[in-house]
Amino acid sequence: MSKKQSIKVQNLVKSFGSGDSRVDIIDGASFEVNKGELVALIAPSGAGKTTLLMMIGCVEEPTSGTIWLGDEKVYENKWLTKETRKIRREKIGFIFQAHYLIPFLNVIENVTLVPQTNGLSTEESEKKAMELLDYFDIGDKAHAKPSELSGGQNQRVAIARALANTPEIILADEPTAALDMERSVGVVKMLKRIAIEQNVAVIMVTHDEAMLPLCDRILKIENKKVISSVVPKGSHLL
Amino acid sequence: MINLAKKDISHTLGKFIVTAMGVGMLLGIVLIMIGVYRGMLVDAEALLKDLSVDVWVVQENTLGPFADASRVPEDLKNTLLAIDGVDKTAALTFQNIQIPTPTKPLRVVALGFDPFGDINAISKERLIKGRGLKRSHYEVVVSDNLGFELGESMNLGRNIYKVVGITHGTVSSGGDPLIYISLKDAQELQFLYSNARIRNDRARGLKGGDAHMVNTIVATIKSGYDVDKVAASIKRWKHKSVYTADEQKDILTKNLIERASKQIGLFTAILVVVSTIIIALIIYTMTLEKMKEISIMKLIGIPNSIIIKMIVQETLLLGFLAFIFGNAFSHLIYSKFPKRVVLELPDAWMLFIVVIIASILSSFIGVKKVISADPAAAIGG
Known part of the structure; x- marks a missing residue:
């Protein structure tokens, strides 16, 4: 795996069931995502986008294949570590369609939860969280509960949470699905900025073709395999 | 480190306190039942103490x-x-x-x-x-x-x-x-x-x-x-049959009220079991209500130990608060009973230990649910 690569997947297979009832969702997917790259993952509904994302995120166990995250091979026909949750906590930031913030924690607590679990002191984690919240223009909402914020503000908090553990990888599952066009563009541009400024590899699952021109590359699931393609140029969103 | 139990409880403080009060009333009744038994013992001995005689001569x-x-x-x-x-x-x-x-x-x-x-x-x-x-x-x-x-x-x-x-x-x-x-x-x-x-x-x-x-x-x-x-x-x-004061006391406390005390003892034991089941059900329901959050926490990498700590702390606090409410409740109503109810500190401490053990046992059901929670369940729905 080269130094600029952040994610490398080889011959990844995911199937459900066995024997005659076996259904392959992903069959031999191979691709890489580089640091500082924002990659869109597209496919029709039910093609396995979220499943692929969850396998890369060490949530769903593949059937076979190999996954590298950073310079660590985490899966080769079986998990190579028992602590997949530690990998998630230390290397990966998750962003979802909904914000999925913890409702009983306020904004800054939501953002500092993972860094504090990783051993960062309260002061350090709060300092970093405030930097992130200020970066996303929601520093003044640090002590508000998620229920007191708008959908867009919560989504920005969720992105700040995903970045709080200084991840190498961000996995975003349809982060713009619940947003209008203007806010969607704002979120994707934000992800692009993060990818570049923090040298993070970002995979973003999306159904919205209008967001594709903002990405560096497109990964498309076709016939259970992953095909890489370039971004269509000349979009008005660029 | 953020205390998740404290945050969760303060988020739904009113509900938590009302729940603790409900369980507390049940524990209060347990204390009253024990008090009724103690009262029977005191009543049985009251006359013997007043007379202060050494022997009782009877038919x-x-x-x-x-x-x-x-x-x-x-x-x-x-x-x-x-x-x-x-x-x-x-x-x-x-x-x-x-x-x-x-x-x-x-x-x-x-x-x-x-x-x-x-x-x-x-x-x-x-x-x-x-x-x-x-x-x-x-x-x-x-x-x-x-x-x-x-x-x-x-x-x-x-x-x-x-x-x-x-x-x-x-x-x-x-x-x-x-x-x-x-x-x-x-x-x-x-x-x-x-x-x-x-x-x-x-x-x-x-x-x-x-x-x-x-x-x-x-x-x-x-x-x-x-x-x-x-x-x-x-x-x-x-x-004649002759009984010393100690023998008469035994007749009163062992023979005469033995069945009544067993009845109360059994009833108290059943109440403790019912309280344990209710605490367990409340904790299970409270855990079920948080399954989405628990899945999210597991997905973003929060270890089981931190989530389990939250459940156990909440259970113990519920048990502790219920015990406090139970004591207050029993002290408020005990004088209203027609017969003597004696509330003793050692009985309250014994119940406290039982409640804490019951709370720990009750938390297992919530902990089991936490361990089985699927992090992938956080996505969608």
Whole structure:
């Protein structure tokens, strides 16, 4: 795996069931995502986008294949570590369609939860969280509960949470699905900025073709395999 | 590190407190049940302590006068004095009767004793108003919870009695209020038949009833004498059953209220089990309500230990708060019970330990749910 690569997947297979009832969702997917790259993952509904994302995120166990995250091979026909949750906590930031913030924690607590679990002191984690919240223009909402914020503000908090553990990888599952066009563009541009400024590899699952021109590359699931393609140029969103 | 339990509880504080109050009321009832049992023990011993006698002489082969019916001649009190070691004696009668009180008819126990005898059945510490009995007839000393005032009249049998004294905390072994009357009145009340009955008995060739009977003779033993030996001597020469104060206490606390205490004990155990199940169900429901958040936490990498700590802390706090509410609740209502309820600190501590153990056991069900939560379930839905 080269130094600029952040994610490398080889011959990844995911199937459900066995024997005659076996259904392959992903069959031999191979691709890489580089640091500082924002990659869109597209496919029709039910093609396995979220499943692929969850396998890369060490949530769903593949059937076979190999996954590298950073310079660590985490899966080769079986998990190579028992602590997949530690990998998630230390290397990966998750962003979802909904914000999925913890409702009983306020904004800054939501953002500092993972860094504090990783051993960062309260002061350090709060300092970093405030930097992130200020970066996303929601520093003044640090002590508000998620229920007191708008959908867009919560989504920005969720992105700040995903970045709080200084991840190498961000996995975003349809982060713009619940947003209008203007806010969607704002979120994707934000992800692009993060990818570049923090040298993070970002995979973003999306159904919205209008967001594709903002990405560096497109990964498309076709016939259970992953095909890489370039971004269509000349979009008005660029 | 953020205390998740504290944050979660403060997020739904009202609901948590109301839940703890509900469980607390259940625990309060557990404390009251234990208090009722303790009250029965105290009631059973109250009269024994007031009389402070060393031996109880009753009808042969009976457990009288509390556990069995017992009749012995009154003059036995005099012949007992001839036994070496016997100091003072007194003849006593006990009779369950219903009396008209200022509010409603009540069951009481009438204790008859000789007001001019060597042993006074009315404890000075218990007498809060008026005086003891000073006449052989038609005076009565009553327990304060009957609602009588000094100078008031009361109908007992064929006669009218005047209230001359009021006592506090005087109850029979069964917890009924005590009234004190003279031995002569008590014998008349218990053993003297109506004129019609006497005429009928005479017509049937029966002798008239002997009114000079009592239920027991109590005695104190001179210092330096062994109570057991004197009791054995009385038993041998007088053909009576004799019980020392400790034996009488055993009869009252073990034989007489044993079944009642077992009943209460079983009921208390069931209440504790029910409380445990309710705490477990509440924790399970509280955990179910947080399954989405738990899945999110697992997905973003929060270890099980931190999530389990949250569940266990919440359970323990629920148990602790419920215990506090339970104590407050039981102390608020215990005096409203018609019979004595005794709330003791060691019982409260014992319940506290039981509640904490029950809470820990209850948290297992929530912990199991946490461990089985699928992080992938956080996505979608």
